[in-house]
Amino acid sequence: MGTWVLLLPLLFAAVAQAQGTVCSVNKTSLTVKENTNPGEPLLDIYVPEGQQVTLGPSSTLFAFRIQGNQLFLNVTPDYEANTMLLAHLECRSGDAVVTQLKVFVSVLDVNDNPPRFPYETKVWEVPEDTRVNTTVISETELEAQDQDKDDVLFYTLQEVTLGASSFFSLVGVNRPALRLDRSLDLERWPNMTFRLLARDTQEETTEPRHTATATLVLEVQPVDLRPPWFLPCSYSDAFVCIHAQYRGAVPTGHRLPGPLILHPGPVYAVDGDRGIDQPIKYSIISGNEDSTFSISADSGNLTMTKSIPNAKTFLLVVKGEQADNARYSVTQVTVEAQNANGSVPHFTQSLYRGTVGLGSGVGVVIKDAADPSQPLRIRAQDPEFPDLNSAITYQITNNSNFRMEGEVVLTAASLEHAGVFYAEVKANNTVTSGTAATVVEIQVSEQEPSPTGTSPPTSPGSSRSTWTPGTSETTRTEGRPDGGQAGDRRFSEGEMAVLGGVLGAALLLALIALTVLVYKHYGHRLICSSGRVLEPQPQGFDNQAFLNDSDDANWAPAPSPSPSHAQPEPPEPKPPSPETPRRVPEAPATAADGGSPAAVRSILTKERRPEGGYKAVWFGEDIGAEADVVVLNTPASEAGGAGDSGSEGSGDEAADAQDAPGTDSIHF
Secondary structure (H helix, E strand, O other): HHHHHHHHHHHHHHHHHOOOOOEEEEEOOEEEOOOOOOOOOEEEEEEOOOOEEOOOOOOOOOOOEEHHHHHHHHOOOOOOOEEEEEEEEEEEEEOOOEEEEEEEEEEEEEOOOEEEOOEEEEEEEEOOOOOOOOEEOOOHHHHEOOOOOOOEEEEEEEEEOOEEEOOOOEEOOOOOOOEEOOOOOOOOEEEEEEEEEEEEEOOOOOOOEEEEEEEEEEEEEOOOOOOEEEEEEEEOOOOEEEEOEEEEEEEEOOOOOOOOEEEEEOOOEOOOOOOOOOOOOEEEEEEHHOOOEOOOOOOEEEEOOOOOOOOOEEEEEEEEOOOOOOOOOEEEEEEEOOOOOOOEEEEEOOOEEEEOOOOOOOOOOOOEEEOOOOEEEOOOHHHHHHOHHHHEEEOOOOOOEEEEEEEEEEEOOOOOOOEEEEEOOOOOOOEOOOOEEEEEEEEEEOOOOOOOOOOOOOOOOOOOOOOOOOOOOOHHHHHHOOOOOOOOOOHHHHHHHHHHHHHHHHHHHHHHHHHHHHHHHHHHHHOOOOOOOOOOOOOOOOOOOHHEEEEEEEOOOOOOOOEEEEEEEOOOOOOOOOOOOOOOOOHHHHHHHHOOOOOOOOOOOOOOOOOOEEEEEEHHHHHHHEEEEEOOOOOOOHHHHHHOOOOOOOOOHHHHHHOOOOOOOOOO
16 A cells, blocks of 8 residues: 555656647547537647647548647538547657547437428328228328438328318327228218328427428218119208109190109109219109009100099109119109199280390390390199190290290391380190280390399380280281381370370360359359249259269279270260150251251350240350350240250250351260
8 A cells, every 4th residue: 555655646747748748638529419510629639749630541531620739520510411420530740650549529419300291282082981990091101201310290180171170080199190080971071181280399389390281182982872862852961862752733534745744843863972973764663553654764754655534643653773773762753633624724924024135136035024134934824734834835926026935935037126026925735725825025125135134224204015915906016927116106006095095084074174164154144034034943954864864973984995096985875764854856957947846956056046936055256255145035835845855955955066167065
């Protein structure tokens, strides 16, 4: 022990002497982070005087440099390229190597690389019948790659198609395998899109962090799962659709020439798997007694092969089967055979309005004036068989500019003139032989029919004419086959007829009012005597015909005159009632001049007559002259005769004044 104590000072002295003669460093191993700036020195090297330090051949190639007596990194360290760097230091004195040193530099990993997916979009086909919990896409096909070797990636599945996340999910947060969570539904979800997110940190707030995204498209492939569905049908779930049952009616004793009209529509089925869309074949499997009906295997149209003699109900079971014979379904068609009583068809409208552009050629469809985006359809129905529209044919009877094609009106000639055209459409039920007619008003205008459904503008003051069924054909010049038009006339003949009736009634009321006013103002002059006193007379009219008829007066409006006459015709005289004394017919003018006591003379005159025996109302020559009433002396015998023949101012006497030239007349 004492010897070692004596030798320690000598050992330290030897070490100190050695340090002063060889190269040395303060540490031989150190660590650096990747991406470290190479401009900073790693360590200092002690080099004795007279020696030089260089990099030996075992050093990492191009990784270091010696500048002065300091060791530097020559490149930016990359953990993914080299995790350990070696600096081999040699101290030389001349050509002789005095000292060799090895310095180890460990490169620490830094999260400096983002993850990357080997694809941008991956499209994957998934059969519709894939079982739940099946791994649809494996982990190796979906995972991303990260150049940071020690990084752990975390995955998130984000839905792009709303609601798609309920179908698929990832197996784990670090395992991007895609798994099916619920049954697929091709009808509602034919394809679904997701965004797959990869992150190289567990927490979203950790720095540094990097992410990558890719798009996944899942296309659901159809498989044969469902039978044919008869339309219309209502869904009960994704695999079952409750289809329709059909019904219709046919008349007894008749065989309909075309397919039956059924409710809610014709027999029609589609493959329940729309992605497969197998054609459907139809057949009647029961209920077709005596082969009364036949069904088209391709279209499903149901037709009659023979007439049905008596009323009965057929319950037909129709089968719809896929063309590959893989699946089928059935439905029921109820056909009621009813007795036909010979009813006639009827139109729901008495007037249909259509519109078409000026200059339209042959075969142009007439548009509905209420909705110009739709064609004008003329349809009649039989009240007993409203579903037998196929048995009703249509034709235009009085206008060669238009024709019927089914229920649609088409142009039959080029329309070169603007205006309003009228056409009669006749419907004929080929089963019951019943007929009906209606009228179509077609506006031909320069302006194209507006798709908004508004009618073409009309000029101020113009009037649209309407047509009432039953009007004489001779008055409808707008509907002539020779192309007669009403568009150039301001008013139609029907409107002129109505206007004439109104004016005639107004004129009649004005004349009645004028007569009443004249009587009130000048009635006292009529009550005068010429040598004798007249018997008291009640005020007002004394015409017995008026008095008797006033109790049973009929004030129903007169019928409108024919459009071809502007003025109304006077009504026929009403036969006298039994209580009214029969009036004596007018006597010829020669008899009146002869002074016959039975003659009835007109009381209206422009000349004052001196002869006696009758009463007269004299009007002056001038319009403003006052009326002068003169009561002449009448012999008693003549007075009695006159009283028997009628009272003063009777209707016949007033009628005589109408025939007199230059006099005004009033018709009662």
